[in-house]
Amino acid sequence: MGYLLTPGPVEVPTFVMEAISRPVIHHRSAAFREFYSNIRNGLQYLFQTDGFTGTIIGSGTFGVEAAIYSLFRPHNRIAIVDNGKFSRRWVNYGSLRDLEIIHLVAEWGEAITKEEILEGIHHMPTLKGIVLTHCETSTGAVIDLEEIALAIRNVYPDILIVVDGITTVGAIPFYADEWQIDCAIVASQKALMNPTGTCAFHLSERAIRHLAPTHNSDFINLYNYYEPGLSNEYPYTAPTQLLYGIEAVLDHFRQTGLPAIWNEVHHAASTFRKGIERLGGKLMASNPSDSLTAFQFPEHDNEAIRQMLMRDFDFHLAGGQGPFRGKIMRASHMAGVTAETMEILLEKLALCLNQ
Amino acid sequence: MGYLLTPGPVEVPTFVMEAISRPVIHHRSAAFREFYSNIRNGLQYLFQTDGFTGTIIGSGTFGVEAAIYSLFRPHNRIAIVDNGKFSRRWVNYGSLRDLEIIHLVAEWGEAITKEEILEGIHHMPTLKGIVLTHCETSTGAVIDLEEIALAIRNVYPDILIVVDGITTVGAIPFYADEWQIDCAIVASQKALMNPTGTCAFHLSERAIRHLAPTHNSDFINLYNYYEPGLSNEYPYTAPTQLLYGIEAVLDHFRQTGLPAIWNEVHHAASTFRKGIERLGGKLMASNPSDSLTAFQFPEHDNEAIRQMLMRDFDFHLAGGQGPFRGKIMRASHMAGVTAETMEILLEKLALCLNQ
Numbered sequence: 001m002g003y004l005l006t007p008g009p010v011e012v013p014t015f016v017m018e019a020i021s022r023p024v025i026h027h028r029s030a031a032f033r034e035f036y037s038n039i040r041n042g043l044q045y046l047f048q049t050d051g052f053t054g055t056i057i058g059s060g061t062f063g064v065e066a067a068i069y070s071l072f073r074p075h076n077r078i079a080i081v082d083n084g085k086f087s088r089r090w091v092n093y094g095s096l097r098d099l100e101i102i103h104l105v106a107e108w109g110e111a112i113t114k115e116e117i118l119e120g121i122h123h124m125p126t127l128k129g130i131v132l133t134h135c136e137t138s139t140g141a142v143i144d145l146e147e148i149a150l151a152i153r154n155v156y157p158d159i160l161i162v163v164d165g166i167t168t169v170g171a172i173p174f175y176a177d178e179w180q181i182d183c184a185i186v187a188s189q190k191a192l193m194n195p196t197g198t199c200a201f202h203l204s205e206r207a208i209r210h211l212a213p214t215h216n217s218d219f220i221n222l223y224n225y226y227e228p229g230l231s232n233e234y235p236y237t238a239p240t241q242l243l244y245g246i247e248a249v250l251d252h253f254r255q256t257g258l259p260a261i262w263n264e265v266h267h268a269a270s271t272f273r274k275g276i277e278r279l280g281g282k283l284m285a286s287n288p289s290d291s292l293t294a295f296q297f298p299e300h301d302n303e304a305i306r307q308m309l310m311r312d313f314d315f316h317l318a319g320g321q322g323p324f325r326g327k328i329m330r331a332s333h334m335a336g337v338t339a340e341t342m343e344i345l346l347e348k349l350a351l352c353l354n355q
Numbered sequence: 356m357g358y359l360l361t362p363g364p365v366e367v368p369t370f371v372m373e374a375i376s377r378p379v380i381h382h383r384s385a386a387f388r389e390f391y392s393n394i395r396n397g398l399q400y401l402f403q404t405d406g407f408t409g410t411i412i413g414s415g416t417f418g419v420e421a422a423i424y425s426l427f428r429p430h431n432r433i434a435i436v437d438n439g440k441f442s443r444r445w446v447n448y449g450s451l452r453d454l455e456i457i458h459l460v461a462e463w464g465e466a467i468t469k470e471e472i473l474e475g476i477h478h479m480p481t482l483k484g485i486v487l488t489h490c491e492t493s494t495g496a497v498i499d500l501e502e503i504a505l506a507i508r509n510v511y512p513d514i515l516i517v518v519d520g521i522t523t524v525g526a527i528p529f530y531a532d533e534w535q536i537d538c539a540i541v542a543s544q545k546a547l548m549n550p551t552g553t554c555a556f557h558l559s560e561r562a563i564r565h566l567a568p569t570h571n572s573d574f575i576n577l578y579n580y581y582e583p584g585l586s587n588e589y590p591y592t593a594p595t596q597l598l599y600g601i602e603a604v605l606d607h608f609r610q611t612g613l614p615a616i617w618n619e620v621h622h623a624a625s626t627f628r629k630g631i632e633r634l635g636g637k638l639m640a641s642n643p644s645d646s647l648t649a650f651q652f653p654e655h656d657n658e659a660i661r662q663m664l665m666r667d668f669d670f671h672l673a674g675g676q677g678p679f680r681g682k683i684m685r686a687s688h689m690a691g692v693t694a695e696t697m698e699i700l701l702e703k704l705a706l707c708l709n710q
Contacts, residue, residue: 004378004379004380004381006381008592009379009380009381009382009592009595010379011378011379012379012596017376020375020376020596021372021375021376023359023366024359024364024365024366024367024550025359025364026359026361026364026671026673027364027551057412057413057414057417057552058412058413058574058591059412059574059591059592060592061574061591061592062412062574062591065572065573065574069572092573093573096569096570096571096572096573097571098571187592189592195379195594195595195596195597196382196592196593196594196595196596197412197552197553197594197596197597198552214451215451216451216452216453216571217420217424217451217572217575218420218447218448218451219413219414219416219417219420219575220572220574220575236413236414236416236417237363237364237414237415237416237542237544237551238551239550239551239552239597240364240550240551241367241375241550241551241552241597242550242552242594242596242597316381318381
């Protein structure tokens with residue numbers, strides 16, 4: 001029996017697949033509104049917010065594009081951290097939207113610091129917002145979001161802080177209200193242990209004030225999700241079966257408690273990191289996230305090892321992206337993966353290294 | 356045991372739910388590309404085209420918005436038929452995109468004719484395209500697409516003919532290449548008997564020439580689906596589980612043959628229409644589609660009957676939209692509904708009428 005340990009998609013547990021297979025209901029019905037209300041409450045717990053929450057059909061990328069598209073206007077001055085494949089994509093979306101972008105560049109694998117960010121946005125009275133990637137999935141580097149967000153807020157009380165929480169929310173501590181985050185995005189196929197196809201977001205009061213009813217694209221405008229969402233309606237045909245799966249995992253999180261979930265992820269991650277160093281491997285991130293580990297064995301053909309793991313042991317890890325293509329492996333610790341599974345993976349890795 | 360007979364979402368058969376529950380695979384793998392290639396071939400059969408086919412995460416509305424957004428440019432002159440809730444929405448999307456729109460207005464329930472369309476677009480050398488709604492789901496009215504599309508093509512050899520086939524493709528005859536349609540959209544939760552959450556499209560060579568790599572939104576740009584789609588890649592995280600369901604039904608269509616599927620829909624629809632007239636009911640569409648029937652009992656409170664059907668017999672029909680809100684009912688004949696089920700529904704309707 002193999003394991004899918006890519007940092008999204010992850011294995012989907014049986015209770016989630018069973019929820020997804022429930023009978024179809026109409027998305028314009030009282031039954032839908034009741035169930036969507038439960039999801040929205042579960043998302044408030046997930047993001048740790050009293051603000052607005054909602055879901056979107058689409059990948060996490062669509063969620064971040066929608067946030068950038070909906071919260072900023074052409075020629076707004078926005079700072080975007082740029083230190084990996086995904087954060088680079090957000091820079092690209094800012095350009096498509098004709099934003100004036102302040103690049104906060106760090107090396108791939110480096111987690112940008114509070115000091116670097118504050119220096120990069122020093123004395124910018126017209127700054128409208130900042131887009132932070134909590135964990136850069138291409139390198140596994142995590143920033144100290146609490147420290148960074150509060151420091152930015154201290155200097156710029158009114159700007160919008162937008163966070164790509166795609167591989168962090170539900171995996172590691174995340175407190176939207178306490179950290180004064182205005183909008184964060186999470187995707188279904190990561191810590192939410194669901195199939196691909198949906199993402200979720202929250203909006204602070206400040207963010208809601210920046211929404212506007214008309215833009216030149218409709219489906220991507222978060223305003224359209226906000227207005228009907230207040231009465232637990234979905235603006236378009238809702239992805240109901242996928243949302244059943246999201247509801248199941250949010251109920252699970254509330255029953256188990258997020259700290260226990262975060263702790264399980266941390267335990268799997270630290271077990272794995274220690275094992276990699278024991279085997280002579282190198283971690284790619286200066287500040288590795290618990291949600292995934294990007295690593296390499298410097299003297300080996302890492303892509304060959306990754307293929308061998310798949311072929312001989314049915315363990316599926318992700319490879320590298322961008323400059324890391326073919327050079328690293330990435331293993332997920334999200335979605336209920338145990339430290340025991342990590343130990344088994346480490347054994348298989350040891351076998352591959354000795355071939 | 357009840358029936359969900361709304362014109363989307365429809366009941367999802369067990370073989371589709373089983374496909375959706377298959378183990379997760381990574382969307383960047385040879386296994387995915389092989390399976391996506393099978394879907395793309397199945398879509399060629401569905402649309403009856405040798406052109407490009409693809410899928411999008413999103414509702415049918417997103418699909419049509421993406422087509423309008425991707426195929427036309429601001430200030431292009433476009434004709435849009437406007438005779439119901441959904442065709443009105445396409446007019447709205449054309450406005451958001453700053454198109455110069457020629458409204459081809461017909462009454463709700465009327466199927467616009469070839470003559471009316473040709474008159475509405477008479478002598479317009481700068482016309483770039485036309486958006487046709489094959490069946491307007493809010494009224495059940497179907498246009499004679501073959502006749503209309505070929506007549507338009509005869510006058511305007513180079514314009515793009517875009518078709519909302521959301522409640523027709525897979526339910527009634529549709530021949531993209533033979534009718535020289537450049538782009539059509541279908542949604543998963545209609546004749547494709549799948550859960551909500553995805554839509555599919557085809558593009559002619561002529562349509563492909565109008566795609567462009569950059570616009571100010573990325574996820575909605577069909578160009579991004581076209582380029583990787585040529586090698587059976589999905590541009591973003593793919594909705595893999597939902598696509599398994601789409602594959603299952605496309606395989607089913609190829610095995611059964613579309614004419615047999617269309618015939619089953621036609622048989623259910625004509626059984627139902629005859630029964631409604633026998634009960635003293637009135638069809639809302641001058642030219643009713645086989646995919647759904649919009650009807651009313653003029654002397655009755657139609658919304659009360661619809662509620663009673665739901666409460667007492669667990670038969671779920673849709674109500675009216677726009678000016679028809681509260682005044683009509685709409686029943687689907689798509690997705691494997693049999694004439695026998697229609698007979699049972701007619702019996703229940705008779706009971707409601709006599710209360």
